[in-house]
Amino acid sequence: MALIAPSLLAADFLKLQAECEMVNNSAADWLHLDVMDGMFVPNISFGPMVIEFVRKVVNKPCDVHLMIEQPARYAEQFKNAGADHLTIHIEACPMLHQDITQIKALGMKAGVAVNPHTPVSLLSDILHEVSIVNLMSVNPGFGGQKFIAYTLEKIKQLKQMIRERNLDVLIEIDGGVTIENAKEIIDAGADVLVAGSTVFRATDPIAAVEKLKSL
Ligand SMILES: O=C(CO)[C@H](O)[C@H](O)COP(=O)(O)O
Numbered sequence: 060m061a062l063i064a065p066s067l068l069a070a071d072f073l074k075l076q077a078e079c080e081m082v083n084n085s086a087a088d089w090l091h092l093d094v095m096d097g098m099f100v101p102n103i104s105f106g107p108m109v110i111e112f113v114r115k116v117v118n119k120p121c122d123v124h125l126m127i128e129q130p131a132r133y134a135e136q137f138k139n140a141g142a143d144h145l146t147i148h149i150e151a152c153p154m155l156h157q158d159i160t161q162i163k164a165l166g167m168k169a170g171v172a173v174n175p176h177t178p179v180s181l182l183s184d185i186l187h188e189v190s191i192v193n194l195m196s197v198n199p200g201f202g203g204q205k206f207i208a209y210t211l212e213k214i215k216q217l218k219q220m221i222r223e224r225n226l227d228v229l230i231e232i233d234g235g236v237t238i239e240n241a242k243e244i245i246d247a248g249a250d251v252l253v254a255g256s257t258v259f260r261a262t263d264p265i266a267a268v269e270k271l272k273s274l
């Protein structure tokens with residue numbers, strides 16, 4: 060059974076408290092929080108201040124996905140805001156090992172994210188240092204995009220790398236996850252499904268989480 064992480068990006072921010080309470084009342088395992096800086100990705104979302112408020116309501120692990128340049132500069136701020144997991148992009152980090160070490164030293168689980176064009180083989184020498192690999196299944200920056208089918212191949216490749224080395228690393232799939240394609244993604248080897256639009260834009264978000272959980 061995969062872990063389900065609704066992405067707050069698709070929530071109604073006028074009803075943020077109610078949206079967080081919905082996550083608490085659902086079968087969701089984590090809350091996924093997408094931070095965008097308008098530089099690494101073309102869009103700007105929210106930062107540590109919003110996460111600090113959200114953290115006061117949400118009683119599940121907060122899985123923070125940083126789509127920002129030089130993410131390590133902000134690692135401590137996100138820790139103080141209540142991030143449990145901090146995921147940074149390989150494409151944004153020339154000193155990735157150092158940045159991952161910093162995240163872990165701050166007491167958070169460290170994740171590394173890869174864009175759709177980045178081969179999973181580039182993760183080989185960092186895989187044993189992280190708890191989560193976020194495989195982007197859309198180009199990062201916006202919710203509501205279509206799942207890139209080639210991601211299924213990347214999941215299988217990464218699963219094999221993890222198994223061969225007997226590592227304890229979760230594969231998280233982020234972008235375009237729907238009720239229709241979730242089973243295929245899980246069967247390919249995904250451990251965590253991020254779902255923004257599929258959960259928050261559903262007429263019954265709790266039922267949508269339940270459905271994803273049952274696949
Ligand atoms: O990182 C992201 C975008 O960069 C989001 O987590 C992702 O797009 C989730 O949204 P949706 O499920 O609507 O595709």
Ligand SMILES: [Co+2]
Nearest residue numbers: 093124233253
């Ligand atoms: Co994300």
